[in-house]
Each structure stands twice: as C-alpha cells, then as structure tokens.
Amino acid sequence: MKADVASGSVELAPSFEDQVCFPLYSAANAVVRAYRPLLQALDLTYLQYMVLMILWDERQLKVKDICDRMRLDSGTLTPLVKRLEAKGLVTRRRDPEDERARLIAITDAGMALREAAREIPGELACRIGIGKGDVAQLRSLCAALLEALDA
Amino acid sequence: MKADVASGSVELAPSFEDQVCFPLYSAANAVVRAYRPLLQALDLTYLQYMVLMILWDERQLKVKDICDRMRLDSGTLTPLVKRLEAKGLVTRRRDPEDERARLIAITDAGMALREAAREIPGELACRIGIGKGDVAQLRSLCAALLEALDA
DNA sequence: TGAAAATAAATTGTGCACAATATAATCGCG
DNA sequence: CGCGATTATATTGTGCACAATTTATTTTCA
DSSP, X not given: XXXXXXXXXXXXXXXXXGOSHHHHHHHHHHHHHHHHHHHHTTTOOHHHHHHHHHHHHHSEEEHHHHHHHHTOOHXXXXXXXXXXXXXXXXXXXXXXXXXXXXXEEEOHHXXXXXXXXXXXXXXXXXXXXXXXXXXXXHXXXXXXXHHHHHO | OOSOOSSSXXXXXXXXXXXXXXXXXXHHHHHHHHHHHHHHTTTOOHHHHHHHHHHXXXXXXXXXXXXXXXXXXXXXXXXXXXXXXXXXXXXXXXETTEXXXXXXXXXXXXXXXXXXXXXXXXXXXXXXXXXXXXHHHHHHHHHHHHHHHHO
C-alpha cells in the first residue's frame, strides 16, 4: 500500500524510481560514452562529430544555422567550432553579406575525416543492442518530446 | 535514389539527419531546460534534485550507492554533493565501518525541501506534452538502451 | 601475517550546456 | 534619414560528465 488512500488525485511525494526523464538523461550520457572510444581515433568528441556531419553535407553554414539544427546556443557552439578550427577541420570567416554572421566552412582535412569515420555508424549500431524498430520508435518519441518541450 | 545501388550492404556516408541518437541527446537537454525554471525557486539543479530525491527515500547512502543508481562517477558526484552540503541539505561523514567510504545523509533542511518540491512533477508532466503511454514507452526504450550500452 | 590487488573517494583537466551579458551590425519605421 | 529594436556572435561564470590519476583503506591469499 503506497499512498493515495481515498481521494484519487493526491500529489504523491516524488520518488526517484518513478522518474521518467532520468533514464532518458542516463541513456543520452551512455550514447556519448559509447561513441567516445570510436571517435578517439579521430580526435573528435561526439558534438564535434555531429557538427562535422552537418558540414559534410552542407559545406558551409552560419553559426546560427548550426545552432538551430542542433538546438544549442552560441555559448556552446562558439568554443566548439573554435576547437574544430584549431584542428584545421573548419574555417571561420565573416559573412561579407552580413558582417554580424560567421560562415563556418569545412576544409579538405575536415572532408577527409568523412572517410575515416565511415565505419562508425555501423560499429555503434552493433553496440546499441536494441532492434531497429525500437530505435525508430525511440527516435520519434524523442522528437515528439522535443517538439513539446521547446514549444 | 540515395545510394546503395546494387550491393545491399554498402556503408552509407553518415548523415546528420539520419542520426538516431541525436534526438535523444537533444531531448535530454530539453528536459533539463524544462526543469530549470521550476527548480530555480529551490536553488537546485536537475541533478541536485535527483540526488535529493534518492535521499528523501533512503535518508543515508554511500557516495558509491548514489553513483550506481545514477550511473555517474565520483568525479561528478563528489563536487555535486559538496554543493548540497554547502547549502546545508546533506551531511558527509566517513563510514565508521569502512573508512574509505562517505555516508551522505539528508538533513532536516534537505527533508523540508521535499514539501517545497511537491508540485514539480505535476507541473513538469503538463509541459511534457506527450501521452502517458508514450512516456512509459520512452522510459522503457531508454532503459533497454541503457542496459545494452552499459553491458 | 603481510604484501599485492581491489575498492572508495577525491582531484585535475577538458569539453559541453546554458544563463546573463556584451558588442556589433542590420532592420524597421516614423 | 536616423534611431530604437532586433539579430548574430562572443564572453563570462557555474555546473555537469568523465578520463586519468592519487590517496587511503580494506580484502585476498600465498
């Protein structure tokens, strides 16, 4: 017998075990941990890898565009992109059409990493250990949650 | 037509839009963002709130026990618990039975926060914006992913 | 028993995440 | 045109996440 004796909508004292969001938090940490050894060979973090992945397709984007796609702010991305620049993987130049903006462009060295990273998605898929259907479902639930929370 | 022309198992060049794990990562960030304004009144972070929630039930635990439940390490928890101690919400004493260990115990002030936090789960549930069934499913998918990745 | 192995915390250093703020350029509109 | 509002990026400060290492204690077992 737990509580909620008669009324039906008592505010239960919050309990850690009942938390729905903490497994989400832990799972996100676990994913980053799982990527780490794979990305170590490329001297990249998970976030840096994500930014490069965007630039492998787009070649060049403003900081703002990257922020929007990744749902991160400039306080996170500015130093991250500077680290990519320090490794010679991207360039950061002002947009001549709008001097406020920065154009982040992938370099040849940055593009070359695409080949070196080709095996990573497959290797991670093996470690994920849940079925493809479950993965798709997880993805769409997260997307729905995101849309609701950021609204 | 994307690629994978004839063979059936070509390694596709990884694309950001296809990433399954990034929505998970973003959703976890969004959850922490959603909690922030609710916890601000209590001067707590999301993680501090989670630690307190464990101690509201258990009264006293070793750092190691908290690490295990939260899947975090002492490098994360030691400073966090020290901040809770600085706020007078927990005490940190050596375990007389094992001088290596620290016993983290909730104080009266820490227990008192339980009442102040009583409304938070309900308020967050409103903001979550996806159905209870979806939330349960998300939770169990994250738990499965966690178990697979940490194995 | 006593030395090697294992364990629990703590420390150090790097990299996110984000609030708050600052700076600078552009836009909108009277 | 000009000036207030908006926008893009950068900076500062706090807190998490974790690898790598250190210190202290306990366990193990030859």
